[in-house]
Amino acid sequence: MSVSNVSGCGKLYVVATPIGNLADMTFRAVEVLKKVDLVAAEDTRHVKMLLQHYGITNKLVSLHQHNEDKAALVLLEKLREGQSIALVSDAGTPLLSDPGMPLVKMVKEAGLDVVPIPGACALITALSAAGLPVTQFSFEGFLPRTSSARKAFFSERLQAKKTWIFYESCHRILATLQDMAEILPLDRQIVIARELTKLHETIVKTSLGDALLLVTQNDNMRKGEFVVIVDGAIEDK
Ligand code: SAM
DSSP, X not given: OOOBOTTSOBOEEEEOBOSSOGGGOOHHHHHHHHHSSEEEEXXXXXXXXXXXXXXXXXOEEEOOTTTHHHHHHHHHHHXXXXXXXXXXXXXXXXXXXXXOHHHHHHHHHTTOOEEEEOOOOHHHHHHHTTOSOOSSEEEEEEXXXXXXXXXXXXXXXXXXXXXXXXXXXXXXXXXXXXXXXXXXXXXXXXXXXESTTSTTXXXXXXXXXXXXHHHHHOGGGGSSEEEEEEOOOOOOO
């Protein structure tokens, strides 16, 4: 594995890590995390546990939402000096609702190599087992935090024909489904994918009305991390 390019600059590796099950690390991800000079991580304590699990003792620097512009400049300088860097987030693929975009943009604009090391990603994992159309879909990230903004968002998506998908937290899953049920038809098919790859993994495909009932009545369905997938609107005949 070459960690520097012809100009002597280092490469930036964007490395996906597991979203729950540590065994979902790829061989290539382990190899890269061992060989680079530096690992830039969203939460260095969190990533330390992952590295320890794979016997990786590499140098960690922090790159998170609040320091990323400044940290990216420092990391770009290190790449220019010939150091190779791996970028990881707490879980899944960096940049997908996670830090990393300013660094990747900066490195590419500087003409240096950015190498993706693919692996787990919650939205793709959920889509692969959802049983809803996936030929085309739109990923919406996290929804707005206020109820009125969420309802406005759902109104805009009401007639969308493609499957759409978003990330949600345990704190808002119930309120989000309640808002959705005020705007979308209750018979719209949705998938709630919870705690993917973990002990309590649950993937439920049902109508919006039944999903709301389930999440309201079952405490466990309000725990953990969530991906929600919504079927597109049926085309008018
Ligand atoms: N970059 C990550 C990825 O590739 O999936 C996503 C990071 S984002 C900050 C975290 C959100 O992803 C969670 O709030 C949840 O919506 C979703 N997520 C992450 N892991 C998950 C899991 N194991 N099961 C369900 N959803 C998960």
